[in-house]
Amino acid sequence: MSSPCKSQEPAIKPIFSQQQSLATRFVFLLLICIALLFVDHRYHYLSTARSWLTMVVTPLQWISDLPSRAFSTADELVTSRSELLEENTRLKARNLILEQKVQKLASLTAQNLRLKELLNSSELVDEQVLVAEIIGVDPDPYAHIVTINKGSSDGVFRGQAIVDAHGVMGQVVAVNPVSSKVMLVTDTASRVPVQVNRSGYRAIAVGTGSKDSMELVHIPDTVDIREGDLLTSSGLGQIYPVGYPLGKVRKIVHTPGEAFAKIEVQLMAEVNRTRFVLLVFRSDEEIDPEEAPELNQEEGL
Amino acid sequence: MSIQKANAHWVVWFSLLGAFLLSIVPLPAWISIARPSWVAMVVLYWVMALPERFGLFFAFFTGLLMDVVLGTTFGQNSMGLLLVAVIVLGLHRRLRMFPWWQQAFMVFVIVGFYQLLNLWIRSALGRTPPTLWYLAPALTSAAFWPWVSIILSSLRRDFRVT
Numbered sequence: 321m322s323s324p325c326k327s328q329e330p331a332i333k334p335i336f337s338q339q340q341s342l343a344t345r346f347v348f349l350l351l352i353c354i355a356l357l358f359v360d361h362r363y364h365y366l367s368t369a370r371s372w373l374t375m376v377v378t379p380l381q382w383i384s385d386l387p388s389r390a391f392s393t394a395d396e397l398v399t400s401r402s403e404l405l406e407e408n409t410r411l412k413a414r415n416l417i418l419e420q421k422v423q424k425l426a427s428l429t430a431q432n433l434r435l436k437e438l439l440n441s442s443e444l445v446d447e448q449v450l451v452a453e454i455i456g457v458d459p460d461p462y463a464h465i466v467t468i469n470k471g472s473s474d475g476v477f478r479g480q481a482i483v484d485a486h487g488v489m490g491q492v493v494a495v496n497p498v499s500s501k502v503m504l505v506t507d508t509a510s511r512v513p514v515q516v517n518r519s520g521y522r523a524i525a526v527g528t529g530s531k532d533s534m535e536l537v538h539i540p541d542t543v544d545i546r547e548g549d550l551l552t553s554s555g556l557g558q559i560y561p562v563g564y565p566l567g568k569v570r571k572i573v574h575t576p577g578e579a580f581a582k583i584e585v586q587l588m589a590e591v592n593r594t595r596f597v598l599l600v601f602r603s604d605e606e607i608d609p610e611e612a613p614e615l616n617q618e619e620g621l
Numbered sequence: 622m623s624i625q626k627a628n629a630h631w632v633v634w635f636s637l638l639g640a641f642l643l644s645i646v647p648l649p650a651w652i653s654i655a656r657p658s659w660v661a662m663v664v665l666y667w668v669m670a671l672p673e674r675f676g677l678f679f680a681f682f683t684g685l686l687m688d689v690v691l692g693t694t695f696g697q698n699s700m701g702l703l704l705v706a707v708i709v710l711g712l713h714r715r716l717r718m719f720p721w722w723q724q725a726f727m728v729f730v731i732v733g734f735y736q737l738l739n740l741w742i743r744s745a746l747g748r749t750p751p752t753l754w755y756l757a758p759a760l761t762s763a764a765f766w767p768w769v770s771i772i773l774s775s776l777r778r779d780f781r782v783t
Binding site: 356374381457 | 638641642644645646647648650653654656676677678681684686689690691692693695696697699700703707710742746755
């Protein structure tokens with residue numbers, strides 16, 4: 321039966337030829353998948369491979385972002401002259417105010433450093449920042465992760481804090497040479513150690529998946545927290561630098577019969593509106609109080 | 622045994638590229654919840670149309686690439702697409718005979734399985750509390766399927782992809 325068939329050219333496609341090995345191949349590939357899942361979840365062996373592969377597909381992300389980029393460019397092009405003038409005046413006024421504040425800040429920083437010196441404060445930490453642009457948003461609607469255009473070649477590292485002009489924004493969770501992924505504080509996997517600015521009470525803020533708020537967890541009903549209190553990062557988690565504002569307490573709900581209050585935090589950072597973010601670098605060396613006034617110029621980028 | 626020569630496979634890779642772009646293009650959150658699983662649909666089509674060329678390994682490696690592009694754990698999407706491919710390999714002769722509405726229904730079921738597997742893996746790895754909205758892409762994929770299949774089959778005919 322088989323020998324005459326072999327001599328002929330098979331005119332039809334051999335649809336049945338692979339049938340018997342289908343189950344074997346499926347199980348084989350399935351096992352590979354499970355092994356990959358396990359290894360990638362538990363260990364970091366695959367992170368280098370992933371970072372290089374991600375760099376290969378970065379152009380894809382760039383292309384997919386083109387439409388929104390084009391829209392914003394077009395938007396800028398058609399802005400009318402009067403609007404521009406108006407914006408210019410507003411920005412000039414704002415700049416003036418900020419400059420005046422910076423003048424004060426220099427002397428205040430110097431004064432603060434001297435006072436800390438007097439108190440024998442162990443560490444004086446200054447932060448350098450680097451501006452980065454958000455070039456992509458994770459397509460998964462349940463993960464609050466964005467891609468920024470700075471990577472390990474710019475010195476970005478895993479666990480680095482990200483802030484915007486108003487407050488804490490997130491942390492770097494994956495780095496490749498030219499871009500990196502940032503988990504925003506609103507992601508359900510995100511936790512920020514905070515401190516109530518007024519009373520100094522420490523707490524942990526938890527991302528809820530909502531776009532502009534977080535929650536404080538395990539706060540007893542009796543703790544001194546009021547609506548409107550400012551929460552700043554406490555620096556205890558070693559990721560977010562101390563002193564950056566996170567948000568304000570928006571709502572406190574005491575439920576009788578429950579041990580903890582439900583506290584909602586309105587975020588300061590415009591987590592889903594800003595396009596530019598700041599990467600915070602911490603230089604842990606001591607700073608000479610005499611150099612203090614120059615700090616502010618160094619920070620500007 | 623000489624099998625017919627592979628032909629114009631770049632069409633397949635370009636359709637995949639298009640599907641990848643569509644699946645990462647930024648959309649408002651409320652639309653992106655129901656974003657159709659473009660890559661799964663394209664893989665489904667090519668496995669159905671050319672099962673002797675595109676099978677499990679094709680689905681597996683496309684899934685790995687998807688894991689890289691979407692930043693999911695390695696193996697998550699490859700396992701999902703593997704499941705899609707193995708279902709379609711078993712059903713492709715019947716699927717081709719179905720009228721468009723029945724095909725769309727099968728796409729709903731298959732993409733539903735794919736989403737469900739994704740959901741299980743995600744919850745097993747402890748990523749985000751899943752909701753049933755996670756299955757919405759199955760519905761939209763079924764709604765888009767007639768157009769996807771018309772476009773891809775006309776491409777297949779025009780460029781004689783075999």
